[in-house]
Amino acid sequence: xxxxxxxxxxxxxxxxxxxxxxxxxxxxxxxxxxxxxxxxxxxxxxxxxxxxxxxxxxxxxxxxxxxxxxxxxxxxxxxxxxxxxxxxxxxxxxxxxxxxxxxxxxxxxxxxxxxxxxxxxxxxxxxxxxxxxxxxxxxxxxxxxxxxxxxxxxxxxxxxxxxxxxxxxxxxxxxxxxxxxxxxxxxxxxxxxxxxxxxxxxxxxxxxxxxxxxxxxxxxxxxxxxxxxxxxxxxxxxxxxxxxxxxxxxxxxxxxxxxxxxxxxxxxxxxxxxxxxxxxxxxxxx
Amino acid sequence: xxxxxxxxxxxxxxxxxxxxxxxxxxxxxxxxxxxxxxxxxxxxxxxxxxxxxxxxxxxxxxxxxxxxxxxxxxxxxxxxxxxxxxxxxxxxxxxxxxxxxxxxxxxxxxxxxxxxxxxxxxxxxxxxxxxxxxxxxxxxxxxxxxxxxxxxxxxxxxxxxxxxxxxxxxxxxxxxxxxxxxxxxxxxxxxxxxxxxxxxxxxxxxxxxxxxxxxxxxxxxxxxxxxxxxxxxxxxxxxxxxxxxxxxxxxxxxxxxxxxxxxxxxxxxxxxxxxxxxxxxxxxx
Numbered sequence: 102x103x104x105x106x107x108x109x110x111x112x113x114x115x116x117x118x119x120x121x122x123x124x125x126x127x128x129x130x131x132x133x134x135x136x137x138x139x140x141x142x143x144x145x146x147x148x149x150x151x152x153x154x155x156x157x158x159x160x161x162x163x164x165x166x167x168x169x170x171x172x173x174x175x176x177x178x179x180x181x182x183x184x185x186x187x188x189x190x191x192x193x194x195x196x197x198x199x200x201x202x203x204x205x206x207x208x209x210x211x212x213x214x215x216x217x218x219x220x221x222x223x224x225x226x227x228x229x230x231x232x233x234x235x236x237x238x239x240x241x242x243x244x245x246x247x248x249x250x251x252x253x254x255x256x257x258x259x260x261x262x263x264x265x266x267x268x269x270x271x272x273x274x275x276x277x278x279x280x281x282x283x284x285x286x287x288x289x290x291x292x293x294x295x296x297x298x299x300x301x302x303x304x305x306x307x308x309x310x311x312x313x314x315x316x317x318x319x320x321x322x323x324x325x326x327x328x329x330x331x332x333x334x335x336x337x338x339x340x341x342x343x344x345x346x347x348x349x350x351x352x353x354x355x356x357x358x359x360x361x362x363x364x365x366x367x368x369x370x371x372x373x374x375x376x377x378x379x380x381x382x383x384x385x386x387x
Numbered sequence: 388x389x390x391x392x393x394x395x396x397x398x399x400x401x402x403x404x405x406x407x408x409x410x411x412x413x414x415x416x417x418x419x420x421x422x423x424x425x426x427x428x429x430x431x432x433x434x435x436x437x438x439x440x441x442x443x444x445x446x447x448x449x450x451x452x453x454x455x456x457x458x459x460x461x462x463x464x465x466x467x468x469x470x471x472x473x474x475x476x477x478x479x480x481x482x483x484x485x486x487x488x489x490x491x492x493x494x495x496x497x498x499x500x501x502x503x504x505x506x507x508x509x510x511x512x513x514x515x516x517x518x519x520x521x522x523x524x525x526x527x528x529x530x531x532x533x534x535x536x537x538x539x540x541x542x543x544x545x546x547x548x549x550x551x552x553x554x555x556x557x558x559x560x561x562x563x564x565x566x567x568x569x570x571x572x573x574x575x576x577x578x579x580x581x582x583x584x585x586x587x588x589x590x591x592x593x594x595x596x597x598x599x600x601x602x603x604x605x606x607x608x609x610x611x612x613x614x615x616x617x618x619x620x621x622x623x624x625x626x627x628x629x630x631x632x633x634x635x636x637x638x639x640x641x642x643x644x645x646x647x648x649x650x651x652x653x654x655x656x657x658x659x660x661x662x663x664x665x666x667x668x669x670x671x672x
């Protein structure tokens with residue numbers, strides 16, 4: 102018997118309208134049915150205003166659905182008493198870490214959520230130490246967060262979530278404010294958490310290069326899920342991406358132009374090395 | 388005619404235990420009508436540098452010159468300069484405070500004393516300039532626009548005083564590909580048709596790099612690289628050691644060259660890359 106994947110998040114006929122937003126003719130979220138499985142790395146892409154951030158906020162119970170429902174590990178997000186439980190199992194990382202770091206030292210910041218759970222201090226200490234080691238923040242524990250680099254700040258934010266032992270981490274453009282090495286730092290951290298600890302990741306991004314880290318990619322447009330599939334299929338379907346005003350990575354775009362020029366290249370080229378390898382084979386053949 | 392700095396040094400909170408040197412003897416020149424990119428890791432001093440260029444920060448030592456006039460020479464000079472050098476901050480739409488798009492864009496020209504028709508004219512021109520139909524947008528609430536439209540309104544607010552130099556700090560942050568493209572087209576147009584000098588500080592330069600004549604790299608407050616675009620991006624090892632990346636297309640071309648193909652690597656957009664690989668095919672295959 103095939104084991105059924107365990108569902109972490111389920112949206113059923115989900116709808117959301119921002120109150121008083123009469124100017125927008127359509128809803129922010131317009132009838133979404135989807136599930137996220139345990140241990141999955143899901144990227145969500147879509148143009149500005151397509152509902153990506155709204156969807157994450159609905160998953161995290163920061164917003165309550167106008168219609169339909171969201172179940173996080175089987176618990177509805179409108180169940181007020183269970184909201185802390187939902188936020189513990191699905192933590193959220195925002196675009197700008199400065200909006201999310203609250204304490205005067207890294208240590209206290211990581212411990213913030215745990216203290217609110219009123220855990221015994223010995224356990225808090227232990228979890229903070231473990232998480233800090235896991236994310237290579239142990240040398241920074243006594244530093245004030247505002248003096249860290251962008252990548253370090255974002256890792257502190259992730260550590261605060263991780264200390265809660267979540268099943269899932271929601272990330273809203275987590276690298277938008279970071280430099281290239283900060284971006285790499287955060288993406289490597291998140292990938293390791295996903296691969297090694299089976300934490301599900303839902304990653305909203307404007308960058309196809311980042312979505313390429315995911316197993317599965319979902320395209321949102323005007324509050325609806327318009328595409329949903331494996332990264333190598335969604336991110337190489339340029340005709341579809343362009344139809345929603347999205348772009349492919351540089352290599353996907355270039356491979357498409359080269360095919361138009363008569364290069365016989367495989368259809369699913371997503372990474373630089375794949376194009377380089379194809380060109381090498383080309384050379385050998387001719 | 389240029390904007391330049393000479394041994395610009397800035398120390399935050401000098402003389403206290405918290406003193407931090409943000410800029411160390413930075414000297415550069417951007418010639419009139421050119422487009423320069425300012426890149427560098429977080430905390431390297433990019434925003435501090437930018438704030439000196441229109442006098443928001445005073446140097447601890449060193450000078451900023453605009454058209455060979457020191458901007459610190461007098462208060463009048465500083466005011467004159469602020470009209471000529473427009474600064475677009477990071478996430479400028481977070482600073483919106485007006486009820487309508489018109490008032491948002493009118494803020495600066497109103498402060499310069501414009502009223503009635505000349506005010507309306509400068510607002511309408513600025514909105515149309517960024518590709519927003521003034522009639523359609525002037526009465527809308529700035530908060531009810533899309534992120535891309537908000538960014539354009541913020542830029543219109545700076546263009547309303549007709550600057551000669553436009554400085555943008557991370558202008559594409561948070562924009563989708565369509566928004567980034569629109570902004571790119573606008574900057575290209577301002578530069579080529581109105582000879583506006585442009586300085587862009589950014590981590591995401593895939594689009595704007597195609598416009599750049601000059602690239603400057605800051606690290607720990609020092610200008611560690613400054614030169615024509617090809618020269619800077621040819622030095623991949625040094626850039627990577629500074630924690631920086633190449634433009635994606637350039638990186639791809641360098642990966643192809645590293646596999647033993649004879650291709651030019653100073654390439655920044657897809658069409659150039661396509662032509663270069665086509666030429667390579669004719670030569671080698």
